[in-house]
Amino acid sequence: MTTDRREAGAAADEEVVRYVEVPGVGDPRRFGYAQAVSAGGLLFVSGQLGIDEDYKPVSDSFDEQAYRAMENIRRVLSAAGGGMEHLVSMTIYLTDMRNAPRFFDIRREILGEILVSSTAVAVSGLPLPNLQVEVQCVAHIPPSQPTA
Amino acid sequence: MTTDRREAGAAADEEVVRYVEVPGVGDPRRFGYAQAVSAGGLLFVSGQLGIDEDYKPVSDSFDEQAYRAMENIRRVLSAAGGGMEHLVSMTIYLTDMRNAPRFFDIRREILGEILVSSTAVAVSGLPLPNLQVEVQCVAHIPPSQPTA
């Protein structure tokens, strides 16, 4: 029994899945990473930015960048079989902390009652010039239920 | 048997708990987040600061801010059924890296032999003016043992 249990559990517990191709989000292989990696029951999502599929900033506007970063998160979660309701933790890197209240408003508009753990800091730079916000997430997407 | 095992495990593995109300720590709903979220066997604690229940900095002193941030972490862990001994990982954001040695001393004074994984960086700003340290943690609180 014990051996059975371990082996049955191994597939779920030990599997690491690396998500690279996400519709609408740029191909991260050019920079040597994946858009998300699941392991140990959690999904680690790469820092998302207000950029399009070609890694071009969508706008100089903070709001448009924040909406796009959140939309990119939604797309990555979707590619991994989940949605925004599965978000657990969020680290927000801002180039100007004065944008934090606006980000919190946009997040609330998008997430509603889904309350994530949250950490916000101001940083001195993000991967591309003019970007003002980067959002790093951890999610928990329940495995599909066996249909018995 | 396999189906039994999966279903029995589902409650523990798939449950996400969002901790919002923490005695002595401010209500995070005003900013659209939770003080901690547990998922996948881990507890992700929101970045804690030297602030009181009204989100007011407790002091301009680094030490008092650091002690309060650690005390707020203790309170969040307690609300989730755990304690400082369950801390796993800690990311420390400082506005001035010269405060790092002092933070490490305070941490050692509080945590004693509990050694966490640790990353420290200096950032250009924290959520409120005059704040000098933010501490983001991951913890692992074992589930209550069945009494049988």
Next chain:
Amino acid sequence: MTTDRREAGAAADEEVVRYVEVPGVGDPRRFGYAQAVSAGGLLFVSGQLGIDEDYKPVSDSFDEQAYRAMENIRRVLSAAGGGMEHLVSMTIYLTDMRNAPRFFDIRREILGEILVSSTAVAVSGLPLPNLQVEVQCVAHIPPSQPTA
């Protein structure tokens, strides 16, 4: 059966291991932390830098610092029974974002087809003067298989 299952699983699920002594990497106890802590099926690795066993920067060169930080990560993973192929998530803190492309090249050279989730930000300081890059990782090291 249910009790059996829970108790059998407890050892793997609830064990927290704190890795302190890592050959070739400095002893973190002097600063009150561990080089890595495993919990919940994941390994949280402390931020690694281009420093030697005595916490001395190996060079003023970005490249040499990056290679050493990655080598220190490899050593920590090895002490925990794993390797670079078990990396899941990576947060890269740079003092100058212009070094990001170079870091990505070095990472690709070392990791090859192992694609991690990735977040890069520029920070205003790292734990020691002249350091230019800090790398924080999460890994997933499968438990040793029972020999049946």
